Amino acid sequence: MASSVGYFPFVPETKTDTFVIINHKSCHPPRFPFFSNLPRKSLTGSSRGSSSVVGFCNGLILGGSSSRRQLQWNKPLKALDKDSEGSDERLEGSDDAIQATIEKSKKVLAMQRDLLQQIAERRKMISSIKSSTIDSEEEDDDASDEVGDDKNAAESYDDRILSNTYSYSTKEQKLENPPSATSSEFSGVKNIPEKDLPKQNTPPRVDSIKQSKYSSLEEKASYEDNSPAEYQNDRIPFSTYVLSSKEKKRETPPSVASRKFSESEKNPDSDSSKESTLPLKQSQQSSPLPSFLASNFKASPVRDERHVNLKEPSLASSFEDEKQVSSEESIPQPVHDKKDDSSDEDAKPPPLAGTNVMNIIMVSAECAPWSKTGGLGDVAGALPKALARRGHRVMVVAPRYGQYAEAKETGVRKRYKVAGQDMEVTYFQAYIDGVDFVFIDSPIFQHLENNIYGGNRLDILRRMALFCKAAVEVPWYVPCGGVVYGDGNLAFIANDWHTALLPVYLKAYYRDNGLMTYTRSILVIHNIAHQGRGPVEDFLTVDLPQHYIDYFKLYDPVGGEHFNIFAAGLKTADRVVTVSHGYAWEIKTIEGGWSLHGIINENDWKLRGIVNGIDTKEWNPQYDVHLTTDGYTNYSLETLQTGKSQCKAALQKELGLPVRPDVPLIGFIGRLDPQKGVDIIAEAIPWMMDQDVQLVMLGTGRPDLEEMLRQFEGQHRDKVRGWVGFSVKTSHRITAGADILLMPSRFEPCGLNQLYAMKYGTIPVVHAVGGLRDTVEQFNPYEESGLGWTFDSAESHKLIHALGNCLFTYRDYKQSWEGLQRRGMTKDLSWDKAAETYEEVLVAAKYQW
Numbered sequence: 001m002a003s004s005v006g007y008f009p010f011v012p013e014t015k016t017d018t019f020v021i022i023n024h025k026s027c028h029p030p031r032f033p034f035f036s037n038l039p040r041k042s043l044t045g046s047s048r049g050s051s052s053v054v055g056f057c058n059g060l061i062l063g064g065s066s067s068r069r070q071l072q073w074n075k076p077l078k079a080l081d082k083d084s085e086g087s088d089e090r091l092e093g094s095d096d097a098i099q100a101t102i103e104k105s106k107k108v109l110a111m112q113r114d115l116l117q118q119i120a121e122r123r124k125m126i127s128s129i130k131s132s133t134i135d136s137e138e139e140d141d142d143a144s145d146e147v148g149d150d151k152n153a154a155e156s157y158d159d160r161i162l163s164n165t166y167s168y169s170t171k172e173q174k175l176e177n178p179p180s181a182t183s184s185e186f187s188g189v190k191n192i193p194e195k196d197l198p199k200q201n202t203p204p205r206v207d208s209i210k211q212s213k214y215s216s217l218e219e220k221a222s223y224e225d226n227s228p229a230e231y232q233n234d235r236i237p238f239s240t241y242v243l244s245s246k247e248k249k250r251e252t253p254p255s256v257a258s259r260k261f262s263e264s265e266k267n268p269d270s271d272s273s274k275e276s277t278l279p280l281k282q283s284q285q286s287s288p289l290p291s292f293l294a295s296n297f298k299a300s301p302v303r304d305e306r307h308v309n310l311k312e313p314s315l316a317s318s319f320e321d322e323k324q325v326s327s328e329e330s331i332p333q334p335v336h337d338k339k340d341d342s343s344d345e346d347a348k349p350p351p352l353a354g355t356n357v358m359n360i361i362m363v364s365a366e367c368a369p370w371s372k373t374g375g376l377g378d379v380a381g382a383l384p385k386a387l388a389r390r391g392h393r394v395m396v397v398a399p400r401y402g403q404y405a406e407a408k409e410t411g412v413r414k415r416y417k418v419a420g421q422d423m424e425v426t427y428f429q430a431y432i433d434g435v436d437f438v439f440i441d442s443p444i445f446q447h448l449e450n451n452i453y454g455g456n457r458l459d460i461l462r463r464m465a466l467f468c469k470a471a472v473e474v475p476w477y478v479p480c481g482g483v484v485y486g487d488g489n490l491a492f493i494a495n496d497w498h499t500a501l502l503p504v505y506l507k508a509y510y511r512d513n514g515l516m517t518y519t520r521s522i523l524v525i526h527n528i529a530h531q532g533r534g535p536v537e538d539f540l541t542v543d544l545p546q547h548y549i550d551y552f553k554l555y556d557p558v559g560g561e562h563f564n565i566f567a568a569g570l571k572t573a574d575r576v577v578t579v580s581h582g583y584a585w586e587i588k589t590i591e592g593g594w595s596l597h598g599i600i601n602e603n604d605w606k607l608r609g610i611v612n613g614i615d616t617k618e619w620n621p622q623y624d625v626h627l628t629t630d631g632y633t634n635y636s637l638e639t640l641q642t643g644k645s646q647c648k649a650a651l652q653k654e655l656g657l658p659v660r661p662d663v664p665l666i667g668f669i670g671r672l673d674p675q676k677g678v679d680i681i682a683e684a685i686p687w688m689m690d691q692d693v694q695l696v697m698l699g700t701g702r703p704d705l706e707e708m709l710r711q712f713e714g715q716h717r718d719k720v721r722g723w724v725g726f727s728v729k730t731s732h733r734i735t736a737g738a739d740i741l742l743m744p745s746r747f748e749p750c751g752l753n754q755l756y757a758m759k760y761g762t763i764p765v766v767h768a769v770g771g772l773r774d775t776v777e778q779f780n781p782y783e784e785s786g787l788g789w790t791f792d793s794a795e796s797h798k799l800i801h802a803l804g805n806c807l808f809t810y811r812d813y814k815q816s817w818e819g820l821q822r823r824g825m826t827k828d829l830s831w832d833k834a835a836e837t838y839e840e841v842l843v844a845a846k847y848q849w
């Protein structure tokens, strides 16, 4: 039993007579008659022999079995002994009377205990509300522990689903059936049949901001009561239930119970209180629940197991609670019975996000592990999970390029018009690690698994237009766990130019027309060099009102006047994030902004740099699934030396290089693009080949650079391997087996490979630019600090200088080398910190007008 002082939940572990209640003012024995009548044995026995002593003093409940607490309470217990001494004689010879007294005492004690329990509960609640700030800090610390507690994530998802069921039932959502504004030409928005208009228009939807004004649930309820019933479903959205995490904690899952309990308290004769004692099915038929709840318990068209599991227990428990109330009306009852106590003890902590909990939809053209050409895929696969761990309800929307075994068809179909062509989409869905993954299926996405950005400019543009049109309506149409997200308390996170049309569509089709008024969009810049450029006529492909052309038009000396999707996204998004602080600065410069620096500077107020994290489940030498065969092995900090050496030998063997533990093995992994500085490595090759090193390069991209890799290998077969292709397994193996990772990128918004390298005890040598400068601290041999080597300009002689120092340390300063490895491996590189900062941005967007 945990030792605690203060709001200790009063849960008796031992018999009643082992509990001693002490006058709360003086810490002296209480004046209750039953104490003076009790045999001394039963009093002293509890204090000396029992392991559990609980007292109540100066408003504090004390409980537990620690010797420290027993010492604390010796004094009052002795006083009790003394007080009861004179009663011994009186009690002897009157067994029946004693028995009766004991029974009576027990009853009163039980009552007292229950009262204390109520007090303790309330104290607990008040004090937890007061200390919510402190709590969240502590929770944040917890969150910085190793990520990947799937169970918790799943549990917190359960909470969120439960909360969300208060906002929408599938049936009601269907009624709401918002118009598919994008399914027609823009002008079609104006012609939406009235029946199809979302009810949020009249009267205005209660948005999260309005809800946040409620100081209590009661206030919220009174607001709802004054509104037409048909709108009330919308009026109790998810966000209401996360007004206060503490309130939420109290409300879910027992919220149904407590809500009904309070109704019956107000009006014990009310119909609802009577109905509540009916068996489950009957009561469902007669709908004792508010309509929005009742319909949730009916079979919904899409209802998976987790949905079923979520609902029924809470409904059942609500009825049990009700029965308790009606059958024990005459006796003052505690709010919770013993069963509740235990469930209270097991109660999940409030979400880390606290009152900031939101519905978040990440929209990305690629998402690992299903689709990935680079870092964007990794981010889309990992950041949402970290946001979900904080308690948000999170979805990722990506195109369905191939057959994804995990994702099941939802049965939802929609039609959208893109550049005059009618296109049908269907939605597939999977729920993994606390995140809903929704894949949009259409013939134009199919068979592109290995060529996501393939085809000509207009092909890609049409795909992205369809994707964004469909994605923006996913929260209305695609039920996840049986319940759609809805558009209240919702933020989209769009990524790079491919989905930069989403903020534009959100504004043009919906917000400009009074729809999705409270939905926000954040645009993340992973790489500003790719912008979705084309001739101004491309504007016709994106189906927007004519005046929107100004958002897209951009002039620069290279392209002249042109159509620029990133430009429009940056202007229309509510907030803009980029993936490091360094890059946030760079994109405001002429050199780093790639013609968008003007727009970025104008919108500087909404820009924030947030350094990427890594998926420490996917990228962890201890659990890496790619290190379990072919002579590789998993390793950790403890087994670093042996484990990493074994991986190095396995890599050398796999690549057909001489298996030599002493030779430094240098790796490069990346898109073969001028951005990554492959040509800088090329210039340094002659010097490198004069050293006793091995070099392995993995990449795919520009054909001339691919050819260069092949040439390196052809010219230096004993030292170099150039692996042209995209292989996730090989990238993991190089990260584990190499000693050094080269990243001479000309620019690097964040960079993930250097983070993966550090996690695997592989030392990065990087050009100090963008996110590389933010994440790789230069090694300082005097202080034995730092994580790798950096060079300050993207030139081969600078690379040679840094790499030379690195090789020198590798060969001659083994201890310093190991220090570098250990610092990298123990650095917190997880997404948790970044997710917290994303949350700040999302909340800022939510309250922004």
Ligand SMILES: Nc1ncnc2c1ncn2[C@@H]1O[C@H](COP(=O)(O)OP(=O)(O)O[C@H]2O[C@H](CO)[C@@H](O)[C@H](O)[C@H]2O)[C@@H](O)[C@H]1O
Residues within 6 Å of the ligand: 373, 374, 375, 376, 378, 379, 526, 527, 579, 612, 669, 670, 671, 698, 699, 700, 725, 726, 727, 728, 731, 748, 749, 750, 751, 752, 753, 771
């Ligand atoms: N041939 C290959 N085979 C297997 N795997 C390969 C591979 N080539 C690359 N990869 C993998 O792709 C990812 C590349 O991520 P990066 O962040 O380094 O670059 P990228 O430029 O694509 O991302 C952009 O977005 C990310 C995310 O924000 C930013 O970090 C980055 O700076 C920005 O340029 C890594 O997971 C890497 O292992």
